[in-house]
Amino acid sequence: MAAHALAHEPTPPRALPLREARTRLTQVIAMAELTDTVTLVTRDGDPRPIAAIVPASAARSAAQARADADRLATVTAGWARRLDELHRQSSRRHAAELRAVTAALAEVWAELDRRVVPGSDPALARLRAAHADLLRD
Numbered sequence: 001m002a003a004h005a006l007a008h009e010p011t012p013p014r015a016l017p018l019r020e021a022r023t024r025l026t027q028v029i030a031m032a033e034l035t036d037t038v039t040l041v042t043r044d045g046d047p048r049p050i051a052a053i054v055p056a057s058a059a060r061s062a063a064q065a066r067a068d069a070d071r072l073a074t075v076t077a078g079w080a081r082r083l084d085e086l087h088r089q090s091s092r093r094h095a096a097e098l099r100a101v102t103a104a105l106a107e108v109w110a111e112l113d114r115r116v117v118p119g120s121d122p123a124l125a126r127l128r129a130a131h132a133d134l135l136r137d
Contacts, residue, residue, distance in 0.1 A: 015047065028053050045113040105131065 014037065021028060021041045031037040032055045040049035109128070116124060 011035060011037050013040050013052070015042050015049065016018045017042055017044045018050070021042050021053070032056075102135075 016024070016028065016039050019039055021039070028039050032053050033040065036055045036058070038055075038058070039053040039054065041051040042049055109131070112124065118128075119125060
């Protein structure tokens with residue numbers, strides 16, 4: 001029972017000089033279509049490839065990969081802008097909340113200073129020292 005030509009591992013690329021590729025173009029294209037063969041076209045006498053004849057599915061895949069990469073870059077840039085804006089908003093909100101808490105604590109310490117003589121309560125002195133440490137950081 002014969003397996004489908006695309007079900008097996010693709011054959012490694014083969015090199016073909018340009019002159020021979022011109023002569024056998026129909027055959028080379030049929031090989032690409034039927035067996036997923038990639039043919040590297042070289043200049044006559046030079047082993048370095050100058051072009052390739054690839055199955056259409058491989059060419060579409062490369063084009064699709066580029067399109068996907070472009071789409072991903074666009075989406076990523078959009079999310080990065082959104083995250084930057086949320087970070088700025090959060091920072092502003094956090095700074096405002098921190099100022100409000102600091103002001104409230106200052107009022108509390110002022111009221112405690114009016115009601116309790118500073119230094120008379122060791123637990124309160126420890127709290128004051130801890131608060132002072134937090135304000136320095």
